[in-house]
Structures are given as C-alpha cells and as structure tokens.
Amino acid sequence: MGDTSHMRTTLRRGLAGLGAGALLLGGAQIVTQSAASALPGLVRTTATSAPGSTVEKSQTVNCPKGKKVLGGAGRVDGAPNGEVGLTFSSPVNGGAGFTVSAAEDADGTTANWTVTAIAFCSNEPAGLQYVQHTFTAGSTKSRWSSITCPKGKKVLGAGGRVSGAKGRAVLTGVVPSEDGRTITATAYEDEAGTTANWSVTALATCVKPSKGLEIVQAGTAQSSDVSIAAAPLSCPEGTRLHGVAGEVGGGNGEVRLRALDDDGDDTATARAAEDANGTDRMWSVRTYGICAA
Template sequence: MAALGLAGGVQLVSAVPAEAAIGAIQVIAGPLSPTNSEPLKSASANCPPGTQIISGGGWVFVNGRGADADSVVLSQLQPVHSTSGGQDSFVVLGQEMAPGTSSTWWVQAFAVCGQVPGLHVVAGHSALGSQPEQKADALCASSERVLGVGGRIVNPVGKVTLTKVAPLTATTAEVVADEDATGLTSNWQIEAYAVCAPAPAGYQVVANTSSSTANSDPEQVAFVNCPPGTRALGTGAVELSPKPGTGLQVVFPGSPLEVVAVESTPTSLLWGPTLVQGICAT
C-alpha cells in the first residue's frame, strides 16, 4: 500500500464487468453539531427519501485553530442503512483526545446518497482487548464490491484514534485504530463497515498521498479526484505509518476528495504520509 500511494492517481483495483447501474448521486451536508467544549459530539446527515446511503464522511473543526486545534479527531464514521423503510444516514462522532481542549469546536457529517440495486451494509469488529493497535474487517461477497466504508471506536475515551478507514481490497473494508502515547490499560474494541453492492460499471479505486515520504508535520492533507468519466462513490483514509497520538480529523467526500490526519498529541516521530482513496465508478 505504501508503494502504491507514492504517485498521484494510482489505480489500486482494476475495473470489473458491469453488474449494477447506479443512478444520480447526491452529497448531503448535515447540520453542524452544537459548538462548545464538550469532549464528545455527534452529527448525522440523512439521505432523501427513496435513496440509500452509499458512503459518507465528516470533519471536526476547532474554532480559532489555536495550539490545541489538532487535539480533536474523528472516532466514528458510520453508514446506517435502514431495513424498515426509514431514511438512510451517515453518523459521525468527534472526540477530544486527552487531556482535551478548552477551545470550542463542532463536527459535521456528510452523506453520499443514491439508488443502488442490491445495496446493503456489512459490519465486522475486532476482539475486545488492550493491545495498542486493533484492526477490524468487513467483508462483501465475492461477487460484490465495496462502495463505501466506515468505522468506529466502541465507547471512545479520548485515548484511541482512528488511523485507517478504507477499502483493503475490492471486497474488504478495513479499520485500524491506535492508542495514544500514554496507552490504555482497559479493554477496547473497534467496528468496521462496508457498503456492499453488485459491481458497478467502471469500478476502480484511486489514491494519492499527502507527500512522498513520512514526516513530522502536525497536519497531513491529501487530495484525489476520480478519473474523467467516473464518479466518486466513497472515500478511504489511511495513515500509512501511524504513530501513537496521530489520527484522522477530516474525511470529506467533496470534489476533490480530501483526508486530513493530525498529531492529536505532538510528536517528533516521523509518521504518514497520509493516503486518500477514491472509490469510483461510471
């Protein structure tokens, strides 16, 4: 993955034969959460009636962008597909990393919505444990493709960050989370989500990195666009060499797709670069 991410627009997954048609796609921006200094904030973006959640994203923003602006990160990026006729949605949670911040901040969710035959959401989870890094995979059927991804830290406590929420293969979504530099003695767990559907025409995953090498910048920003003639279905985010105290702050399904990773706890260690993935189809 690191080698693949060194050049802009690297194709990670080859196109496959068309099996499903995807209609018009909408990116819905949800309302801002309350702006205050509470340690946890959630936000959601709802799909219009008659459409389904394909993917989504979110960001946290610290007002003033002071010295502690990177101490707030994303701890949940979850596609929610209703099986009872309700509206689909994308749910985001932001959290302050210990010891927190006195600055005010907010979180916002984005939902990528459309009509996709055979769409469903699959979840997977890591074992409950106290290891410093945990991984979880969510698997689509071999005849399906990952259209969108998600992940969450179960019961976030301000000591664990998401460092990967991305397609691992065309049929697998993978989530990775890491403890901060001081560690966590109690057990914790993460969940991974894959939005699965029969392969759409022109399916491919492209990627770009924030830089060509690891560095110790407090923020790493990466952008990518889907190739001409294709549309962005989902966004993946990966810290290629995460270090304790680094985490994802922005996963934005706009144009271009954007990922921002930050040092929630300042470190002199080299980390990253940060990779953004675009899940694309015609």
C-alpha cells in the first residue's frame, strides 16, 4: 500500500511548496509557552540526539511534570537526501513523552546525522485517551494499520511505528481520516527489502472535540523531476498546532519520509527525499496539521 491518496482528507487545503535545501540542525532541549488555548497550558518541548553515523537512532522528549503529550513532530538532520528515513513518530510511556526514530538505508551513510523529537504537551484535556493497533507481522513489500478513536472523540495527535524490519522498511505515511477519527500508518520496504517479519502500528491521541479542532492539509504535485520535496502549511488564525502527520504518495520505498516537522509559529511541514539511487517514479508529499484553539 505505497500510495494512500484515497485516504487523504478534504477538510482544508494549505499552501504547497517544494524544498531542496539541507534542513537546519536541531538545538538543545527547550520549553516554550504558546498562546492561550482551549487546551490549557500548551507547551512545546524539543530534544535532539547526538550527531553520529549509526544504522538506527532514536530520540525521546519528555513533557514537563504534570503535563501530557497531545501530539508531536520530528525530523532527521544532517543526512544526505533520502539515505535516512523515519521509522517511528509517536507518543510514548502513557503520554509522558514523544519518541522519533530513524534508520539508514541499505547503503548507509558516513554522515553525522541527528534525530529531533518535538512534543506538544498540556494539562490533561477532557477524554484524553491513547489508542493503537498493530497489523499482524509478516514479510511483504508494504503493510498498513489503522486505529479509530472511541465514539465521541477526535484525533488530536497521530503516530506510526515500524517494528522488526531493522531499517529495511520505513514509514511512508501517518494519515488522518476525513472525519478526524482514524489514523492510518503505512510502511514500505526499501530497495534492499527484507525477509524478516515486520509490522506497522498506527497510534492516535484521542480527545473530546475541542474548540477550533481542524485538520489542515497541503501537498505537492506528483513529479519525478525532484529529489527532495516539502509541503508546508499553517494553522488557521486563532488556532495552534497540536500534531503533525504526513505521507509520501507513489514512492514505493524509494522515497523516504525524513520529517514530520514543526517549523515554529504553528507551521507544519512533511519532507521527503529519494534514496541515493533515485527513482523515475512519480511521487508527492502531503502534510497534515492538527490544529485547535
């Protein structure tokens, strides 16, 4: 299931863009206060791993004491093009923090790269619940899994996790449904493939619908002429970013999702890049921003 275009929402379309520059390196952990919110005490926390060249790398950022993760974001910095891709981006430890993991492709890289995890934390909102579903492990080129929030609740944060592939399969999408209740995670084996049994897990942060809760989206055009693409969007005026999701369409494992990023000022961007061998396939990238007042 390399292309999940049939699951894309039509709630709101943002500005689309292409990007081909290197990403900025993340800094030390910070905590910043957002504007007043219907979800009180909203803060953004970040943490960046030490730079280095290793097959797989993970970074967790914890919420301040007394707060819970709503959603999050993450990115890979310092790696050439699509030689490193995301494998895990999700709330962890019962909402105490947010983890982002990434893995090098089969060719590897000698570059010193980092992983940055970003968590959106707040006082516990009404009806907060973390749900997940794992599709049975197997060895197929692509796999997917979906999870739906309980009746009366909506998605505020989204996550996906690939397990058991040892870097030979990466996330290709974490996608909210049109009604804002379901998250679908998709993954694809890279060109090297694997005989290992691996699985993909979809995760969702569910809450009772809050003021201004809306899923905003932006996407690039299908193309085979770019090696890196990005689709930035901004939350509507009066709302704040609470979670980031995104997907690669058409890459079939030859395009790696390297960022589901919070660029600051309530702006989200999904970034993707072709692997070192490139591809003549038509592909695109789409960003979903989960926004609320």
